Each structure stands twice: as structure tokens, then as C-alpha cells.
Amino acid sequence: MSVRLKIFAAMKQIAVEQGVTLPPLDDDLRLHETGFDSLGFAILVARLEDELGIDPFTMSEDAAFPLTIGDLVRAYEHVPA
Amino acid sequence: MNMSPREMISLRDYLGPHLKGRTISDGRKLVSLTDILGQTCLGGRLSELSGRSVLLAASDQLISALAMIDIDGVAKRMLLAPHDLDADHVSALIADAEIDAVVTDHPAQWRQAGIGLVVAAGQPTASAVAARTERATEWLMLTSGTTGVPKIVSHTLGGLTGAIVADGPTQAPAPTWATFYDIRRYGGLQIFLRAILSGGSMVLSEPGETVGQHLARLAACGVTHISGTPSHWRKALMSASIDTFSPRYVRLSGEIADQAVLDGLKRAFPTASIGHAYASTEAGVGFAVNDGLEGFPAALIGRSDNGVEMLVRDGTLWIRSTRTAGAYIGRDAAALRDPEGFVDTGDMVELREDRYHFVGRRGGIINVGGLKVHPEEIETVINRHAQVRMSRARSRRSPITGAIVVADVILADGGSNAQSRIRDEILGNCRASLAPHKIPAVIRFVPSLEITAAGKLARHDA
Secondary structure (H helix, E strand, C coil): CCHHHHHHHHHHHHHHHHCCCCCCCCCCCEHHHCCCCHHHHHHHHHHHHHHHCCCHHHHCCCCCCCCEHHHHHHHHHCCCC | CCCCCHHHCCHHHHCCCCCCCCEEECCCCEEECCCHHHEECCCCCHHHHCCCEEEECCCCHHHHHHHHHHHCCCCCEEEECCCCCCHHHHHHHHHHCCCCEEEECCHHHHCCCCCCEEEECCCCEECCCCCCCCCCCEEEEECCCCCCCCCEEEEEHHHHCHHHHHHCCCCCCCCEEEECCCCCCHHHHHHHHHHHHHCCEEECCCCCCCHHHHHHHHHHCCCCEEEECHHHHHHHHCCHHHHHCCCCEEEECCCCCCHHHHHHHHHHCCCCEEEEEEEECCCEEEEEECCCCCCEEHHHCEECCCCCEEEEECCEEEEECCCCCCEEECCCCCCCCCCCCCEEEEEEEEEECCEEEEEEEHHHCEEECCEEECHHHHHHHHCCCCCEEEEEEEEEEECCCEEEEEEEEEECCCCCCCHHHHHHHHHHHHHHHCCHHHCCCEEEECCCCCECCCCCECCCCC
């Protein structure tokens, strides 16, 4: 599974757990429009760290938190191994 | 019993040749308590300890127990050192407790420690002179905190035995007590003292023994009364050897006894009485609850006729009684009691209907984006799942909320192929009873969880 699909799968799982109706996921969707609160994103980042072995927002001091789904996916795709 | 003034009673006053068949044993040796007053484990050197401040530092619990019987009533004070005492802390503790003698089963190790008097302790031998109770020895114990030099707290034998005396004599036949604790810590010392005061026998734990071996030995020794932390009991309930053991009385203390562990013990020991006690090294024994339910009746708050007074301040339990420790010992020691004599237990409680429930340690709170969580309240919910044997909730740093809560869980069937279903069911239970920020973000299934030397679930992030 690609990084993108893993992120989407994790988001859908959290949406079910949190009772959030997730809009269709595409690169331009702004994160505040996903229905996730900060706790939802905190859970997402923790689970992705376990699954992908990286947390791009803690690894780099100047990493700005992404604004859109596209930014989020790129943050995970562009972390140096 | 020899009639000494109340404040001058020592352990030897509870022992004597009239009660036959009393023993104390570990996994290797058995010693008669019936004959112990005619013996000494100090090779005839007890009188040298008169009025001294003694560090009791034996590697062996059985020798420690026998040395306590020898030393109590003779030395000025006796500091009980658990066998896992950090060597880096020894000199600070010796200075703070003004130690001028050491009793040890490894005398060679202590010759260079700068303590004037080193007395070797070993197997009991016939004593030429009967020891007499000369004074009320001060009992010093160490707190079980995990970081830094442990604090020294001071007790009297009268305070340490207050709850035991209040409970009155045990029903005949005399009990054989055991504990998973080390008897040099408060919870274990309570059980050793119960065995001495009740006229019964004592079976000690043995370092290096597996839970299964330990349970088999408890059964073989005919143990009737036994105590441990909920973590000790959860481990015991995971062992197949639990079926061979059938005690009359099972006691829990030292951690929160949740409904799951109480119910698990009731299933394992259907004919036993099961009680959970509230006690700490500083606050002494507060109370015991024997109705099989978690938490304690709200009516216990306030003044009670057994001399224990409890109140709840800002959600934390405070206790005042003659069983609390007297003071912290040492040059920079803080006050142990407030000006009114109450001890801050640091344990937080919550009133639900007519019962208080323990929710966790005040120092162990996890902050999730400004919202507070006690790991213990999450564990209580996780432990309700029938497949869960033990769990630990802990903090994990988060770039978004500062921290989130994650949980490590031991399943009854470790390699269960139903892990994904069980994870969903646990999360469902959490959602049904906990606020969203308290629901574990990640649940990990693990084969074991670390238990501290004091028998408590290790909480490194607390």
C-alpha cells in the first residue's frame, strides 16, 4: 500500500472511531474541513508513526503543520529515510 | 505475653514457647518461631546493638525477619533496607538516619562503609542469655518512589500494628500468612507483623522463583492468608498453578483494586474472603474493604471509631491516625503531616453515588491538550474486557496535543488471532465510559509488563 493509501485508511478508521463523517479525501481538501479535531490529528500522527516509522512533525523543528490533505501526504512522502 | 507498658512492647513479646508449630520459611529454609526466643541470629552480639541506630541490610528476607525479632526493643532505631537498595543511595541514607551499626549477612561488604559496628547475621543458634525489651525501637522504612534517593519515614511498632490490633484475633486455626511483597517494604512488613501477632506462621517470597513455582510452594506450605498488589495478583491469575492453591483470605493493597481483579480473584478462589486495603508507607493502614466491590463506602470519610480520620481535599485523600508515620528523617526532610496532623496520600478519589473510587496518583496525571487523564482510570476500563489480564496506560508525546494516551495490554491468550476484534471491543468499552481524550490512541498487545520491586506496575512516564 502506498503512503497515501495508508494515510487515508488510518483517517477513515479514526473517523469511524470518533463518529466523524469524512468528506471525500482529495489533495485540495483543507484539514479543518475533514471534521477531525486536534485529538483526531494527534491520534493519526501517532498511528502513522507506528505504521510508517516516522513522525515528520516531531523530526523537524521547523515543520509547519500542513493545511491540506496534499500537504499532509507530502510531509510523509518527503521525509528522508 | 510479657506485661510491658504498651509503648514498650516489642516483637519478642508476641512470641513464646506456648504456641506450638509456628514457623517462618522461604524457598530453602524453615525456622521454628515457637523456639525463636531461645535463639539469636546475631551470634551472641545483640547486646552490642543496645541503643544503636542500626541499618538492617541482609540480602535474605528470612534472616531479615529473624534479625527484626532480635533487634526490636534493643536498638534505638532500625532502618529496613530492601535487598534492591541502590548502592549509590546508601551513604546518604546512612547519614540521614545517623546509622552507627549495620546488621548484615554479608559483613565483608560493609567493613569499608565507615560504620563503626558491623554485626553478622546468619542462621539462628541457641542464645546464652534471653534478650529483654529495653526500649521502644524506632522503625525506619524507605518510600518506594522510583526516582532519586528514597525518603526515610519513621514508625513505631504500635503504629505499624495499629490496624492488626484493631482487627482483633484471627479465627482459629492460626493462619499461615504469605505475601508477594518483600517484608522490608510497608505492605510486606504488615503481613509479617500479622503473622507474628496472630500466633501463626509465615511463608516468604523467594527472589528468582517463577510465579508458578511460588504458587505451588504456597499451596504445599498450606498458606491460608495471603496479600499482594493488584499487579501481583494479575500475574498470579495468569498462571496455571493458581488452581492448586486455595487460601481462606486474599488481600490486595498498594495499587487500585479494580472490579476486574476483584472478580477474577472471586472466580479463582470462590470460598475465600477477598479484601482490599488502603495503606501507604507514609499514611499507614487507612482501611480495608471486604464487600468485593471496587472503591470504598463514602461513609468511611470523616472520623471513625477506630481512630482513623479521612478527608478529601481538592479530590485527594488525606489521612490522620495513630498509624501514620511520625516524620521523614534526615537533614533536609520535609514535613510528613500538615499542622493538623493529616498526611497527604497523593491518591485522587472521585465520588460516584455513595462510593469513592480511586482514580490515580496526583503526580501521574497525563495532560492531553490541556485536558487531564489518569492512566489508572483507563486501565480500569480496559481490564473489564474478559480477555485482558493486565494493562498499562501511558503518555506518549504528540506534536499536536503535547501528549496522547496509549495502552499496552496483556491478553489471556497471548497469540490470539482475534486481536483485531479484541482491540475494537476494548476501544468500544473505552468510548462507552471515557471522555474522548482518555481513549487510547494506540493499543499494543504485549507479552509482559514491568512490575517494580515494590510490586507495582512500572510507570516511567509518571
